[in-house]
Each structure stands twice: as C-alpha cells, then as structure tokens.
Amino acid sequence: MRAYQITSHEIRPDVTDIAKPEPSKGEIRIRIGACGLNFADLLMQKGTYQDTPPLPFVGGMEVAGVVDAIGSDTAGPAIGTRVAVFAGHGGLAEYGCYDARRAVPLPDDMSFEDAAAFVVAYGTSHVALDYRARLQPGETLVVLGAAGGVGLTAVEIGKLMGATVIACARGADKLAVAKQAGADHLIDTTTEDLRSVIKSLGGADVVYDPVGGDQFKAVFRACNPEARLLPIGFASGDIPQIPANHLLVKNLTVMGLYWGGYLGFKPKVITDSLTTLMGWYGKGRIKPHISHVIPLDKANDAMDLLRSRKSTGKVVVTMS
Structure with a gap:
C-alpha cells in the first residue's frame, strides 16, 4: 500500500510502498478515505511531539474510512462500518490498524473529508471549553490563532x-x-495591540491559546479576575513562562489541555464529548471548515500549507 512514511527526523519524508498491516487482537483495519492534518504532524516529523512514535512510522493523526478487517477477539465495529478514529499516527496511508475502542461510527450524511477534519479539532475545543474551563453564557472568550484548525472550532x-x-x-x-x-469581535495580530483592544472590549474571562509566545503574554495581561487560561499548543515555537504572582493577584487559573491524554486515563471524557459533537453535526449546528483537500501523492504540499500557515481551518489528505 502507499503510505507517507517518516524514516528520519532530518530528511523530508515522502510517499512510498510498504506492506499492508494486519489487525491484531482488539484492532480493526480501516480502508482509509481521508486523513486530517494537525500541527502535531509537523512536530512528529521533527521528533519534538510528546507522543512521537519510534522510527519508522506513518504520519497522520486522525482518519476516516471503512472497516475492512477485524482482529481476533474484537467485538466490532462490523466490517463495512464507516468510522472515524483518532489514530495518533498512521493515517496517511491507504490502510491502517487501530484500537477498535477508538472508532466512532459516522452519520450517514457525513463525508470522509468532514469526518477526518472533525475529531481532533472539535474534540479539543469542546473538552477545553466545556469540561476544563466550564465556559458560561455571557462570558468573554478570547481565541488566539482563531482561523487555524483548532482555533476556528473554538470560535x-x-x-x-x-x-x-x-x-x-x-x-x-x-x-x-x-x-x-461566529466571532463577535476581530483583532488583527499583525497590526493591533492585543492587550489594549481586549481590555477595551471588557477583558477576557476565558483564553484559548494554541499559539503561545508574545500573544499569550499580551492576553494574560488582559484577563479579568478569575479568568481561566487554556494553553492548547505553541505554534509560535515559544513556550511562555507564567508569573505566579500575577495568578495570585487576579485569582487566575491556568489549565493545560492535552486532549489525546484522556484516552489513557479518562476516556469517557472524550467519548461523551464526541457524542455531543456528532449530535450537533447531525443537527447542522457545526460544520468543519476545510480550506484544502490534497491527494496522498502530494502529502508534502499539504504539510507545507500548515508549515507556512497558508491554510485556514483544516487541511485534509485523501487516498484517491
């Protein structure tokens, strides 16, 4: 099968032919229709992501497709079921084997492209805002990187x-x-002062930050008392240091979120969230924004769109 395989953290990967995997006990094999890309895919290529697998490995964290084989002692989902899976890696290939418990059945009217753009971005934002920050009606939410894959879903x-x-x-x-x-107010981070504009709008009650760096520092200073700050990632490449005395004075709370970590110690948080999100999708309340759909043979072009920040919402790679 064709796959986008990373063999070195220093050499640019490419699509190559590798053996089709066979499902082990507890696994399903999926004939992959589409794979959604995430900033973490770039970090994995460099070997700097917290869950980078050992070399060689196939890139791609979230997939959608059809179950085409089931391992031993595996209850399902059944062969022929359309599913999405948070794979962690292995999604940029024609086939992949994954823990059956991670598979989420798809609504009949959900395309593989939408499904591959859905799980990580919407799941991250929903768990962050609902389960972690307990965002309330009427509060002011500041979203950094608001046109990116996770930022747009947070809006x-x-x-x-x-x-x-x-x-x-x-x-x-x-x-x-x-x-x-749905944003109520817009701030251009290339020309406007984040701190002063946010303060003029009443200050921040919840901050959703996949960027880090100077933007985090500016928004931190525009927080209202008892605000909650959510570091989601550090796309700027700069991990900010948080002055603890400021937390004390304003009664601020900083709460990290590694969405995938819940699979290991509290998976019900994710399954409950995805149930809610799939219900919203079915009612037309949310819809993934996909700026680019790229074939597998041009996977490096898709990665470059993320690297250069030329995409909005999600970039999706299709296998055909």
Whole structure:
C-alpha cells in the first residue's frame, strides 16, 4: 500500500510502498478515505511531539474510512462500518490498524473529508471549553490563532455555548473566516495591540491559546479576575513562562489541555464529548471548515500549507 512514511527526523519524508498491516487482537483495519492534518504532524516529523512514535512510522493523526478487517477477539465495529478514529499516527496511508475502542461510527450524511477534519479539532475545543474551563453564557472568550484548525472550532463552539467571542488572527482574510464561524469581535495580530483592544472590549474571562509566545503574554495581561487560561499548543515555537504572582493577584487559573491524554486515563471524557459533537453535526449546528483537500501523492504540499500557515481551518489528505 502507499503510505507517507517518516524514516528520519532530518530528511523530508515522502510517499512510498510498504506492506499492508494486519489487525491484531482488539484492532480493526480501516480502508482509509481521508486523513486530517494537525500541527502535531509537523512536530512528529521533527521528533519534538510528546507522543512521537519510534522510527519508522506513518504520519497522520486522525482518519476516516471503512472497516475492512477485524482482529481476533474484537467485538466490532462490523466490517463495512464507516468510522472515524483518532489514530495518533498512521493515517496517511491507504490502510491502517487501530484500537477498535477508538472508532466512532459516522452519520450517514457525513463525508470522509468532514469526518477526518472533525475529531481532533472539535474534540479539543469542546473538552477545553466545556469540561476544563466550564465556559458560561455571557462570558468573554478570547481565541488566539482563531482561523487555524483548532482555533476556528473554538470560535464556533464558544459561540454555541453563549459566549462573546473575540477572535485573534493574522490578516483580514483569516479574520473573515473567524467572523463567518461566529466571532463577535476581530483583532488583527499583525497590526493591533492585543492587550489594549481586549481590555477595551471588557477583558477576557476565558483564553484559548494554541499559539503561545508574545500573544499569550499580551492576553494574560488582559484577563479579568478569575479568568481561566487554556494553553492548547505553541505554534509560535515559544513556550511562555507564567508569573505566579500575577495568578495570585487576579485569582487566575491556568489549565493545560492535552486532549489525546484522556484516552489513557479518562476516556469517557472524550467519548461523551464526541457524542455531543456528532449530535450537533447531525443537527447542522457545526460544520468543519476545510480550506484544502490534497491527494496522498502530494502529502508534502499539504504539510507545507500548515508549515507556512497558508491554510485556514483544516487541511485534509485523501487516498484517491
């Protein structure tokens, strides 16, 4: 089968032919239709992600497709079932084997492209805002990187939860995407001062931050008393240091979120969240924004879109 295999953290990977995997006990094999890309895929290529597997490995964290084989002592889902899976890796291939317990059956009207763009981005934002931050109607939510894969879903979900949403992104085109997702206020991070604009809008009650760096520092200083800050990732490459005395003075709470970690110690958090999200999708309340759909043979082009920040929402790779 064809697969985008990483054999070195220093050499640019490419699509190659490798053996088709066979499912082990407790696993299903999926004929993959689409794979959604995430910033973590770039970190895995460099070997800097917290869950980077040993070399060689196939990239791609979230997949959608059809179950085509089942391992021994595996209850299902049945062969022929359309599913999405948070794979961790292995999604940029024509076939992949995964823990059957991670498979989420898809609504009949959900395309593989939508499904591959759905699980990680929406799951991260929903668990962050609902389970961790307990975002309340009427609160002000500030979203950094608001036109990116997870940021855009945070805008959408925050608005659904009744918050006033301030979207922060680079340039008018990206801000227009955030506006379409429901943002109430827009801040161009290339030209405007985050701290002063947010304070003029009443300050931040919840901060959703996949960026880090100077943007985190600026928004930190625009928080209201008892605000909650959610570090989701560090796309800027700069991990900010948090002054503990400021937490004390303003009664602030910083709560990290590694969404995939819940699979290991509290999987019900994820399954309950995905049940809610699939229900919202079925009712037309949420819809993934996919800026690019790229064939597997051009997977490096898809990665470059993330690396150069030229995409909005999600980039999805298809196998055909």
